[in-house]
Amino acid sequence: MELSTLRLFTDVMHRRNFAAVARDHGLAPSSVSRSIAALEEELGIKLFQRSTRQLEPTEAGVDYFDRIEVLVDQLEQAQYLTQQWNGQPKGTLRITMPVTFGQIAIVPLLPEFKQHYPDLTVEVLMTDAIVDLVAERIDIAIRLGSLPDSKFIAKRLCSIEFVACASPNYLSQKGHPKTPQQIQNHECILWPLPGFSTHWNFRESKSRNKKQDIIDVPVQGHYRISNSHALKQCAVAGMGIALLTKMVAKKELDDGSLINLFPELDVSATDFDNPAWLVYPSRDYLPLKVKLMVDFLQEKF
Incomplete structure (x- = not known):
């Protein structure tokens, strides 16, 4: 048997x-x-x-x-x-992660991980849906934002920072908002998640954890897009102001095809603390393959 x-x-x-x-x-x-x-x-x-x-x-x-x-x-x-x-893991490691974060931050690291552990098979499930780790036999999940209380182990991987940005073409036609409050009069390209499509929060970068310094700005727009890359493309095309992670918008911010509207301010749709987490089922014994991937990713970030 x-x-x-x-x-x-x-x-x-x-x-x-x-x-x-x-x-x-x-x-x-x-x-x-x-x-x-x-x-x-x-x-x-x-x-x-x-x-x-x-x-x-x-x-x-x-x-x-x-x-x-x-x-x-x-x-x-x-x-x-x-x-x-x-020290050489074998078998299959199943890991799930959000699509855009995985494409930008995780997939480029996989060739090096493969060099270290050539006998390990890795299955990467890229989805923005919350996968049932037990039912789907997932070894590690990468989750963004706040986590609900659960029986799973969670280790902080990195912080996710956002930027409110628009293309030079949009700003030349509609004007550059001088204050965060003026964004409510602009067309925004929105992410259809709770909070992200109704208001954005701004604060001075030095004002950590001071709720009285937070500027809550209502936002509106005709387009709601559930993929960060597609949302960024629409912003570059001049369709409006977008709230993007700095990780997603880095290239466009560097080459000038997107402009950071308020570089002196922090911006977020929900909490200003937006971590990425490594989540895995709580077990009496942590498999070597899981430990090695967790350690590898934490070292890289």
């Missing part, structure tokens, strides 16, 4: 779907189905009731799952411990 087969079984119990588990493991759904069928034959019990629409565990399947899930985790941990002796 292979450990990999038992892991497939526990994953199918969580996902109730052969195709989803097959995607997680890079297998064909028929291969997962055959593995479960072979396990059922070896055990002499039926683990799942199958139909065209659903996959439900039998009573025997639930009982078997309850008895072996912890054992499967412990056996995998034993494998991780063995790998730690030679």
